[in-house]
Amino acid sequence: METAPQMEELTLTSGASARIIPIVRNLNASLIRALLFVRSLFLCLVFLLRRRRRVAPSSPAADSPLFGLEEKSPPLSSPSSVRRRSVWRRIKEEEAADVLRRRALAESVVMVEGGNGVRCGTELFYGLRRNALFCRHWLPSTGDLRGIVIIIHGLNEHGGRYSQFASQLTSYNYGVYAMDWTGHGGSDGLHGYVPSLDYVVADTGALLEKIKLENPGVPCFLYGHSTGGAVVLKAASYLHIEKMLEGIILTSPALRVKPAHPIVGAVAPIFSLLAPRFQFKGANKRGIPVSRDPAALLAKYSDPLVYTGPIRVRTGHEILRISSYLTKNFKSVTVPFLVLHGTADTVTDPLASRDLYNEAPSSFKDIKLYEGFLHDLLFEPEREEIAQDIIDWMEKKLKAFH
Numbered sequence: 001m002e003t004a005p006q007m008e009e010l011t012l013t014s015g016a017s018a019r020i021i022p023i024v025r026n027l028n029a030s031l032i033r034a035l036l037f038v039r040s041l042f043l044c045l046v047f048l049l050r051r052r053r054r055v056a057p058s059s060p061a062a063d064s065p066l067f068g069l070e071e072k073s074p075p076l077s078s079p080s081s082v083r084r085r086s087v088w089r090r091i092k093e094e095e096a097a098d099v100l101r102r103r104a105l106a107e108s109v110v111m112v113e114g115g116n117g118v119r120c121g122t123e124l125f126y127g128l129r130r131n132a133l134f135c136r137h138w139l140p141s142t143g144d145l146r147g148i149v150i151i152i153h154g155l156n157e158h159g160g161r162y163s164q165f166a167s168q169l170t171s172y173n174y175g176v177y178a179m180d181w182t183g184h185g186g187s188d189g190l191h192g193y194v195p196s197l198d199y200v201v202a203d204t205g206a207l208l209e210k211i212k213l214e215n216p217g218v219p220c221f222l223y224g225h226s227t228g229g230a231v232v233l234k235a236a237s238y239l240h241i242e243k244m245l246e247g248i249i250l251t252s253p254a255l256r257v258k259p260a261h262p263i264v265g266a267v268a269p270i271f272s273l274l275a276p277r278f279q280f281k282g283a284n285k286r287g288i289p290v291s292r293d294p295a296a297l298l299a300k301y302s303d304p305l306v307y308t309g310p311i312r313v314r315t316g317h318e319i320l321r322i323s324s325y326l327t328k329n330f331k332s333v334t335v336p337f338l339v340l341h342g343t344a345d346t347v348t349d350p351l352a353s354r355d356l357y358n359e360a361p362s363s364f365k366d367i368k369l370y371e372g373f374l375h376d377l378l379f380e381p382e383r384e385e386i387a388q389d390i391i392d393w394m395e396k397k398l399k400a401f402h
Helices: 027-055 079-108 159-170 197-214 227-235 262-274 294-301 313-328 350-359 383-401
Strands: 118-126 132-140 147-152 174-179 220-225 247-251 337-342 365-370
Touching: 118 197, 132 159, 132 197, 147 159, 147 197, 147 227, 147 383, 159 174, 159 383, 174 197, 197 220, 197 227, 197 313, 220 227, 227 247, 227 313, 247 383, 262 313, 337 350, 337 383, 350 365, 365 383
Parallel strands: 147 174, 147 220, 220 247, 247 337, 337 365
Antiparallel strands: 118 132, 132 174
């Protein structure tokens, strides 16, 4: 059996960029083998389908004594099909066990340090596909809610990492909710695997609608980091979602993501269909630098709920797909937004954030570029100042229209 070609790459952390999806340094031999493999597989499928059509027996005539007997014969399962079903059943059982393990870990994450007047808790929210999504909330113990912020985390991480940001928000009487995507944190799905980012977009809209119904009249903001920023931006492009929003905040959004070579972009959709869960080899499990704070880096890459394995084919293709859609539609962004980016970010492109700001026709928009800062802005040494910039923008937005 021919093995899929191995591609030399850097790892994908909480975002996506041309520098990390997958960076192919030796395109000649590996890509040729990949294309030949896909071509051979396609030809084999065509041959088998034609052969099956040729050898398929004709149905007996209506006056034949054999008429109808072929329908009564019980279907026979070949040993290979039985083995495949057994393997698939075992895979699903292992996946379900891993979900339960991750959910227990998610429940054990400390959400508030010292109990500073914050009510917090967790719940399972069922998305549009009836999949269980792990959610957290932080609410101020006293006073009326100034607003609500819904956190959509980045690729491979989880909402529990944002407890410090949530604490700072609740001190200004903002309520905070955080949802783990499918395949992330304590939610259902294979760890680190995203069958479609449109599912995440739909789940985000459904959660927003639920929160709005439970808190009538309270202004709501969506916050998204990295690939989560792309999810939030696409969600806000739907009119029914934009109408529920006061505004959106994007940190280091995954925009204008491009493959390292056009051929990679050409074969990605094919491999995404044929082997969606296939993992590229050679991921750097130590992680790439996304913060200038060594303690924050250690905490991230030692967190068992942060996925550090090789990126899966479908997940990478989904990032390319949503990024391409958003880049083509900068000029249709009308939702109020704040975009923040570090100029030294090597995961996502700060120039794409600038282009979003320049091209979007939104009547209320702002951008902040932090000189020398890296990707995970809310985990940089200056995280409190960055969070304050976000709070100040929300306050400005609320005063401008209320």
